[in-house]
Amino acid sequence: MKRRDFLRTSGLVGAGVIASTKASAIVDSEFKSQRPSVVERKFRSEAVDRTIKKVKSQISDPKLSWLFENCFPNTLDTTVEYKEENGVPDTFVITGDIHAMWLRDSTAQVWPYLPLIGEDAKLQKMILGLIHRQSNCVQIDPYANAFNYDASTPSHWQSDHTEMKNELHERKWEIDSLCYVVRLAYGYWKESGRTDAFNASWNKTAKLIYKTFVEQQRKESQGPYSFTRTTDRQTDTMPGFGWGNPIRPNGLICSAFRPSDDATTYLYLIPSNYFAVASLKQMAEIMREVYNEGSFARKCELLAEDVSLALNDFAVIKHLKYGKIIPFEVDGFGNTLFMDDANIPSLLSLPYLGAISEKSSLYRRTREFILTEDNPFFWKGRCAEGIGGPHAGLHYIWPMSIIMRALTSKDHDEIIYCLEMLCRMDDNTGFMHEGVHKDDVSKYSRPWFAWVNTLFGELVLKIYKEHPSLLTRTYVS
Secondary structure, three states, rough: OHHHOOHHHHHHHHOOOOOHHOOOOOOEOOOOOOOHHHOOOOOOHHHHHHHHHHHHHOOHHHOOOOOHHHOOOOOHHEEEEEEEOOEEEEEEEOOOOOEEEEEHHHHHHHHHHHHHHHHHHHHHHOOHHHHHEOOOOOOOOOOOEOOOOOOOOOOOHHOEEOOOOOOOOOOOOOOOHHHHHHHHHHHHHHOOOOOOOOHHHHHHHHHHHHHHHOOOOOOOOOOOOOOOOOOOOOOHHOHHHOOOOOOOOOOOOOOEHHHOOOOOOOOOHHHHHHHHHHHHHHHHHHHHHHHOOOHHHHHHHHHHHHHHHHHHOOEEEEOOOOOEEEEEEOOOOOOOOOOOOOOOOOOOOOOOOOOOOOOHHHHHHHHHHHOOOOOEEEEEOOEEEEEEEOOOOOOEEOOOHHHHHOOOOOOOOHHHHHHHHHHOOOOOOOOOOOOOOEEEEEEOOOOOOOHHHHHHHHHHHHOOOOHHHHHHHOOOO
């Protein structure tokens, strides 16, 4: 039972995204909306609907316009479960075809809506409810990556050999899960100017995040977390009797799993350590300016400096062909893994996350490497080229990587190239997918994957704001 196979068929029908709809998606050369009917939508935002209408009016290509209309609101239409208790908002956001909430995915799914909260009070409360929910989840277990709605239905993964609780869907320790919790709260604060997310509970969560990061530097001990799973899939369990392969402590933070939910080879996952530095700096700013806790803010800053120094010392490695670049994973002994994975944080995504300047020569060299077949998980085929990863298997490109390539580019030709690929990778379903075979777009995984749908919408919205002329051209002949 793999994540990409854990489908909820009834939900797919409601979302209008199962593969069987694709045959009727295009009738008489007209692109029909694949959104659920208004009454079936999980959450409605007038600001989002206005944005769709405004952006679509500027898009010349009917396929691109159709994809934007379907994808941008997909999180709201199909994945949001919102309620209020005594006036306090609470939001549970499923990833799509799995009825569970990932800390990473849920943040990424609502992130493109943040600029609209000033004109939509309902949308603002929905995101505030997600911040509350994420904070509570971290307090249940800071090492878990995904959570059930409540404790009433134990997870399929309850048999994993780790400290499972009924509230947990999965307990894979991933640095980025906690980073995304900080990212959402910080982004909400900066966008709205409101501090209502930062209650006593969030303060407790922030200190638990700091504590967990320090534990996983493993300077004093291996820490409290270990994980194994009875499985025939090597990347779904940890080596070393659940502790991972050996590391030499150097200030970097260990991550048992990647944002793909695949096990790391070497525990120092470099993109996630970059993300942790950015998150610790944000957390320091929150603590100093909102909570007036200067001493704890300084602790966050010192930890960020410790990790940053270790990145400079241990994560700038000379490649045989590209010179000094950023590796994907290291172990502190000198062993290095040169690759990139489509999931975010990736090396490609570091400027998008505010973790490195896109003008950095180190990043530019690294980008050159990861967008070639010298990256073992970069595929080039008849249909597209892009980055995949072990999770979806050989020769499967993740549209997410192509979207991120465009999001981190200012080159019009490169952005156009990415849009051309994306406009044919949906297999006329009207939605993005997890992985698509490089030579056959009809071979894809996860027909309902809300994160990548919303991320595609974010890309089109950014192009609308920064490169509007690109929306006036044709992408599908």
